[in-house]
Amino acid sequence: MSVDQGTVHRIAHLARIAVDDNEVEHLQREINAILSFVEALGAIDVEGVEPMTSVLPMLLRMRPDEVTDGFIAEDVVANAPEREDHFFVVPKVVE
């Protein structure tokens, strides 16, 4: 499996990472190198083997339904480049 330059652009766009045209060839090589590295896994027969989502032999820990957090609006917006009345302010986005 390998990716073409169009796919590199597409992945970058989906991740909202700005990629200049002159970087694309380099990135394409890197991505393809990684893909060929993991391609070895394709040789293994995993028929009937459940995907492993965790290496920990434990169950998902649950918490009780209590309100013990929040009410820290000042902290929440502390690092926002722009804010007003504890709202985050961003460039206009309307569908």
Added chain:
Amino acid sequence: MTAHAKPSKLIKGATGDWEIVVGMEIHAQVTSKSKLFSSASTEFGGAPNSHVSLVDAAMPGMLPVINEECVRQAVRTGLGLKAQINLRSIFDRKNYFYPDLPQGYQISQYKNPIVGEGEVIVDVSPTEQIKVGIERLHLEQDAGKSLHDQSPDQSFVDLNRSGVALMEIVSKPDIRSAEEARAYVTKLRTILRYLGTCDGNMEQGSLRADVNVSVRRPGEPLGTRCEIKNVNSIRFIGQAVEVEARRQIGILEDGGAIDQETRLFDPARGETRAMRSKEEAHDYRYFPDPDLLPLEFDQAFVDALAVALPELPDAKKARFMREYGLPSYDAGVLVADRDTADFYEDCVRAGGKARDAKVVANWVTGDFAALANAAGVGVAQTHVPAVRIASLVDLLAENVISGKIAKDVLALMFSEERDADPRDIVERRGLKQVTDTGAIERAVDAIVAANPDKVEQAKAKPTMLGWFVGQVMKATGGKANPQSVNDMLKSKLGI
């Protein structure tokens, strides 16, 4: 698809009949105090970003911990939908960019949802019932809210809703008309409210529907569908299905093809329009969330929740028909709202006395419901306790008052006599039915004597009797026992 097209559901196009096919994704906000993966409040409203933890704001290093009550609520809902409960399910990340989604992904369930296939029985009309299959139910996070009207060139983002638990309930494409679509959502909302797992408040966005609509010639394979996003009232759901189906039929009959796309319903214009540009075609790149282990519980966990479930609408309706001898329609109206059903039962059983359950149903769903509705509340939310409706029904059954007077008394209970029991009102205001035959006879004689011409007519046309009854009732201030008046008039007029 299984069933044949129902001829009554087809809609006529210029070139023949079309069948509408609808499937729905309902987003129901889980009733819980705190969020799905954080301990911030789920309360509606609140100052901007006040119900937000650093988890909800997606600050680096913060980790999600699941709320056990949200898990229980999803299982309860699954049980209420007679659905398969999956003892093991997995949380995935659904990746997309939007300013009100600070994580850059929504934690959702993709391939392994917590609830699998189920079924909802829907009353479309008093005589028509359909089954709508449930495809799945999964848990996921809600996004925040963007306000676009605060500034001409900026959007304001409030994350209070970010991370609140939602149940996405996906139906099978079993719905065949706008009417069925409305009835399905209505029934689903009733079930959720009975279960107490979602408040069903559509104005506050606790229940939102994405409606998938396609059309086809009867018997043909499914057509290309369009998804109408975020329809927020039951009436609009019906309208959206109707106008979208018409739009698609128009295109197909002109020889065009339907583009699979996401659309918005505009209630003001009564039309749907395309929402997202095509180049933004969704590519969510789902993958299992590495911050969360699989969600697992045992059958005992499910069984304990099943035992504690309340009686659900279908079971309650069946019991009302069996126990109180109610017709299907009456029982259906009463159980559509749990509080109404409870109020009705309180009326029937008040004071441990036996009373005619059908008569009680008539009052609760009829005159009383109308007065409650005029006051802008449900029957269980007025100032009138169930025991007073029971008392009114008893006065009627005991022949102390007539039906006409009973209606007047009920009206008084919503105006001058808000705090009085019907028995007191009748006593104090002297509204007792006149059963004294002497008094009735005097009134009858006076009417008969004053209207010789009408007496002649009545002999030829016995239906004239009603006019006489009305006159006597008027003369006695409505207090004469109608049966006695009837009997006496018949003998006096010789009919």
